[in-house]
Amino acid sequence: xxxSASHPDFAAAGVHPFPHRHLLGVADLAPWQxxxxxxxxxxxxxxxxxxxxxxxLTVINAFFENSTRTLLSFEIAGKRLGxxxxxxxxxxxxxxxxxxxLDTALTLNAMHPxxxxxxxxxxxxxxxxxxxxxxxxxxxGDGRHEHPTQALLDALTIRRRKGRIEGLTVAIxxxxxxxxxxxxxxxxxxxxxxxxxxxxxxTLLGTDLERMGAEVFTSMDEGLDGADVVMMLRxxxxxxxxxxxxxxxxxxxxxxxxxxxLAKARxxxxxxxxxxxxxxxxxxxxxxxxIARSAITEQVEMGVAVRxxxxxxxxxxxxxxxxx
Amino acid sequence: xxxxxxxAANVATVLVRxxxxxxxxxxxxxxxxxxxxxxxxxxxGLIDAGVFVAxxxxxxxxxxxxxxxxxxxxxxxxxxxxxxxxQRIGKPHVWVHPLAAATRGxxxxxxxxxxxxxxxxxxxxxxxxxxxxxxxxxxxxxQYAHGFGMVVVTHAEDxxxxxxxxxxxxEFATRMGLPAAPAxxxxxxxxxxxxxxxxxxxxxxxxxxxxAESIDLVRDAKARGLPVTCGVTxxxxxxxxxxxxxxxxxxxxxxxxxxxxxxxxxxxGLADGTIDVIASGHDPRTQEDKRLxxxxxxxxMTGAETLLALALTLTNEGVILDTVLAAMTSAPAxxxxxxxxxxxxxxxxxxIVFDAQAPWRIDADASVASAGNTPFDxxxxxxxxxxxxxxxxxxxxx
Numbered sequence: 001x002x003x004s005a006s007h008p009d010f011a012a013a014g015v016h017p018f019p020h021r022h023l024l025g026v027a028d029l030a031p032w033q034x035x036x037x038x039x040x041x042x043x044x045x046x047x048x049x050x051x052x053x054x055x056x057l058t059v060i061n062a063f064f065e066n067s068t069r070t071l072l073s074f075e076i077a078g079k080r081l082g083x084x085x086x087x088x089x090x091x092x093x094x095x096x097x098x099x100x101x102l103d104t105a106l107t108l109n110a111m112h113p114x115x116x117x118x119x120x121x122x123x124x125x126x127x128x129x130x131x132x133x134x135x136x137x138x139x140x141g142d143g144r145h146e147h148p149t150q151a152l153l154d155a156l157t158i159r160r161r162k163g164r165i166e167g168l169t170v171a172i173x174x175x176x177x178x179x180x181x182x183x184x185x186x187x188x189x190x191x192x193x194x195x196x197x198x199x200x201x202x203t204l205l206g207t208d209l210e211r212m213g214a215e216v217f218t219s220m221d222e223g224l225d226g227a228d229v230v231m232m233l234r235x236x237x238x239x240x241x242x243x244x245x246x247x248x249x250x251x252x253x254x255x256x257x258x259x260x261x262l263a264k265a266r267x268x269x270x271x272x273x274x275x276x277x278x279x280x281x282x283x284x285x286x287x288x289x290x291i292a293r294s295a296i297t298e299q300v301e302m303g304v305a306v307r308x309x310x311x312x313x314x315x316x317x318x319x320x321x322x323x324x
Numbered sequence: 325x326x327x328x329x330x331x332a333a334n335v336a337t338v339l340v341r342x343x344x345x346x347x348x349x350x351x352x353x354x355x356x357x358x359x360x361x362x363x364x365x366x367x368x369g370l371i372d373a374g375v376f377v378a379x380x381x382x383x384x385x386x387x388x389x390x391x392x393x394x395x396x397x398x399x400x401x402x403x404x405x406x407x408x409x410x411q412r413i414g415k416p417h418v419w420v421h422p423l424a425a426a427t428r429g430x431x432x433x434x435x436x437x438x439x440x441x442x443x444x445x446x447x448x449x450x451x452x453x454x455x456x457x458x459x460x461x462x463x464x465x466x467q468y469a470h471g472f473g474m475v476v477v478t479h480a481e482d483x484x485x486x487x488x489x490x491x492x493x494x495e496f497a498t499r500m501g502l503p504a505a506p507a508x509x510x511x512x513x514x515x516x517x518x519x520x521x522x523x524x525x526x527x528x529x530x531x532x533x534x535x536a537e538s539i540d541l542v543r544d545a546k547a548r549g550l551p552v553t554c555g556v557t558x559x560x561x562x563x564x565x566x567x568x569x570x571x572x573x574x575x576x577x578x579x580x581x582x583x584x585x586x587x588x589x590x591x592x593g594l595a596d597g598t599i600d601v602i603a604s605g606h607d608p609r610t611q612e613d614k615r616l617x618x619x620x621x622x623x624x625m626t627g628a629e630t631l632l633a634l635a636l637t638l639t640n641e642g643v644i645l646d647t648v649l650a651a652m653t654s655a656p657a658x659x660x661x662x663x664x665x666x667x668x669x670x671x672x673x674x675x676i677v678f679d680a681q682a683p684w685r686i687d688a689d690a691s692v693a694s695a696g697n698t699p700f701d702x703x704x705x706x707x708x709x710x711x712x713x714x715x716x717x718x719x720x721x722x
Contacts, residue, residue, distance in 0.1 A: 027499070100612065100615070100616070101616060101617065102615050120617065122616075122617030122618070122619050122620055123500060123501035123502050123571070123617070123618065123619060124500070124501075124502075124570075124571030124617050124618045124619075125617035127570070127571055128571065128616075128617055142501070143501050143502075143617075143619070144501035144502070144503070145500060145501025145502075146501065180501060183498070183499070183501055206498050207493045207494055207495070207497075207498055207504070207506075208494055208495035208498050209498065211495040211498075212495070212498065212499065
């Protein structure tokens with residue numbers, strides 16, 4: 001499937017560009033809806049803060065699982081748009097006092113926020129909360145299931161650096177089994193016309209990835225061959241010591257991204273990583289710091305723009321924006 | 325009381341006197357209370373072989389007159405005093421036949437006092453919601469239980485493969501991002517336990533077989549004459565993994581729902597008699613246990629009220645009615661050595677009258693069970709119990 005990089009003229013077609021109340025996953029998005037979000041995000045890149053956009057609106061970041069960069073990114077995105085952003089993290093919440101997830105959801109809802117951003121360690125938890133609250137819900141990662149804003153920011157980064165997504169070969173490498181980033185990217189990038197590869201040792205692959213549009217490789221050299229984009233995934237420390245792979249050094253030897261290995265990919269290959277990186281485990285420092293090829297810091301920048309776009313689009317109907 | 329169950333033509337009158345069935349096909353004596361069964365079926369009271377809660381109201385509404393109770397209680401039924409207590413919890417209307425915990429505290433390491441439990445009324449022993457990981461313990465259990473002629477009821481899932489899985493490995497679980505275990509985690513355990521049963525000669529009942537591969541293993545074992553039986557709940561012949569979509573925690577079951585090929589294999593296994601028993605697995609769970617993210621929710625479903633109607637769906641899948649009913653009556657009676665389960669002179673007068681055609685819709689809110697956690701809420705079914713007779717007394721009627 002190939003999809004035009006620019007979205008159609010929605011108004012002329014009589015189609016609502018983004019008919020979703022929540023952003024729970026990229027699997028719910030038609031290709032043109034994802035592209036619409038990318039275009040909206042593009043508008044915010046390098047722009048000064050637009051504090052009147054969400055002025056007076058309250059955004060709650062409810063993070064049931066630890067996060068630094070995603071939480072920060074959502075907080076900055078909300079603040080640049082002028083929203084009152086409050087963060088609830090596990091350490092400070094009544095979750096520790098035994099409150100159930102749904103009670104927490106009802107409590108948050110009773111504070112009448114205008115959007116809730118949720119991260120939770122269980123797949124489906126965000127959907128569960130979304131069904132109980134009156135405002136838009138943005139999934140900031142649920143278990144191994146989805147991390148839609150990450151996939152969108154990855155797509156945006158690729159599109160800006162490569163000028164397109166369709167027809168590109170994207171190798172996603174590392175702990176795919178436990179990765180929501182990989183799942184969301186398989187779905188989104190293949191829906192947008194990329195050839196997606198899954199590259200991992202067999203114990204970290206997961207099953208039936210072909211059915212999600214991915215081509216599966218257990219050899220890094222083969223998986224990187226001719227790739228336009230290499231996306232590395234973080235390997236959790238507790239999985240490095242015998243459970244899924246024998247040791248970090250063995251992992252680096254066979255699945256670490258080194259300059260020599262990267263030479264299998266196309267010369268203009270783009271290297272990405274959702275962060276935080278384990279230098280010397282999944283990625284060599286020389287590769288991570290290769291300014292010409294690494295898009296890792298740009299991903300962070302795109303993350304803020306994508307989250308601004310998502311907060312903007314999802315609150316338009318509450319803000320009475322014409323046509324929404 | 326003397327009750328005659330008959331139809332308009334008096335072709336097969338069943339006469340009940342003093343808690344027993346007196347005659348089948350004989351004349352109706354003067355003064356007998358006549359129950360007209362025209363257009364309906366008269367069957368033995370259902371025996372639900374494997375429930376976690378003896379939910380009397382739900383059982384009677386579902387035509388269940390005896391239940392085989394799993395030992396997974398707090399505390400586990402690993403002591404003769406607990407067994408004699410458990411035996412009394414459903415009387416007079418529903419008789420509870422407890423299974424003793426096979427290991428102390430159901431921890432899978434030390435044998436429990438299953439001999440004393442048997443004297444106290446246990447009809448077998450069970451490993452509980454999980455299996456016994458250690459093959460040595462399982463071997464000794466089968467040997468020891470065999471000495472008392474007790475059947476060992478097991479749960480078939482290899483713990484190492486199952487891990488924290490809540491779904492069956494495959495595309496669907498991958499997309500949902502749920503921790504998943506391969507379906508062969510069940511077959512692996514079935515193969516081990518069958519081999520141990522063969523080595524010891526002890527009777528083995530696998531409470532749930534849910535995959536094509538493990539059903540094949542049981543089929544082969546039976547052909548070789550091993551003393552093995554197995555069962556299933558309606559969830560595994562009516563639902564597949566897709567029922568988990570939307571992360572509906574009422575579809576969080578153990579073992580997890582399988583691929584559709586496996587579901588069809590379960591139906592084939594029931595049709596050819598490989599699978600002996602259909603049980604409800606009745607396991608009421610509170611909102612606190614179920615209103616959670618899928619993987620955090622407790623497994624289990626209610627099913628006593630819906631057992632008959634859901635089992636009758638098999639008659640549309642090529643399984644004959646006699647086979648369906650046997651799986652809930654004579655088969656569990658045989659495996660656990662229970663009275664009842666048959667309509668014959670001298671048998672206990674546990675009977676149900678049901679209308680196999682009566683349409684109704686499963687409604688969790690209208691359930692009389694102690695909780696409404698059924699994955700079948702809203703399903704249109706056919707077949708409803710109109711009367712439940714326990715020991716010659718009419719204990720429930722629609």
